[in-house]
Amino acid sequence: MDLSNKQYHLAQIATFTSTGDMVGLKKAIDEALDNELTVNEVQAAIVQLYAYTGFPRSLNALTALSERVKERQAQGLKTAQGKSATPLAEDTDLLMLGTKTQTALVGQQVDLSGLSPDIDRYLKTHLFGDIFANDLLNWQEREIITIAALSAMQGVGNQLEAHIHIGKKNGLTDEQIKEIIQLPKQEMSQFPMGDDNTAYAKYFVGKSYLNMLSTDQIPIGNVTFEPGTRNNWHIHHASKGGGQILLVTAGRGYYQEWGKPAQELKAGDVVHIPAEVKHWHGAAPTEWFQHLSIEVPGENTRNEFLEPVADADYNQLK
Incomplete structure (x- = not known):
């Protein structure tokens, strides 16, 4: 594992907090x-x-x-409160501090006042000027928390990409980031992920999961892809009808x-x-992906798996 012990547990806590999985979170807190x-x-981290x-x-x-x-205290389990954060001086200019922190963290000055002067001020004074001033966690650990949370959420791809870039600027490696975004997630949709897709693993780059929802009348499988996972180029052959429908x-x-x-x-x-x-389908490089795979009925149907998608081509995708 490339993440340190502390980094791993912070990422776990962020993942379960962002998905609202309190059962998973309590286990992560215990660990x-x-x-x-x-x-x-x-x-x-939670704040x-x-x-x-x-x-x-x-x-x-x-x-x-x-x-x-x-509960842990009542059970006599280890529950160290730990040191408190160093308090800020009463006359601290949070806007100035936050602007300085945000600029150093990102590597350039950030101005979101065009979107809203208020949100720009809130981010600078409170998030970067107040929360990031809490010295119990360093900047790299805070980026791990942010990346883990965003990778478990949907519709925040741009923000995730931005924080991956910031994380790298602050010393995170590609291997560490991969570990963070591949932490087990809560069920992504109402369709359970199922088990490791071992039967087709040789036709995939990366790891996938398969849950056959229906094998009667029309085969329907729920396929889940870890970030960066994709199947090989393949063809659904049929002399009549056939093919496939994907419902994302x-x-x-x-x-x-x-x-x-x-x-x-x-x-x-x-x-x-x-x-x-001839086609392929799979996850984006930094995000999980799930679709239902529906086999269209036909005559003399069979699947032919071909070569993997070239890394050079896949890596050009956003």
């Missing part, structure tokens, strides 16, 4: 406290997350932390036919794939 993290460090996941998720997570701490249920991915540009996919998209068309 963190059992492995030398303090209550104050966990609390600092930061309100700026990225909203007050309801953060407040629920803080409640879960409070409940679990009381969660995440962000791609579909591409041979000789055509890749098509970005998101929840709600439908892809009709005729028989005899």
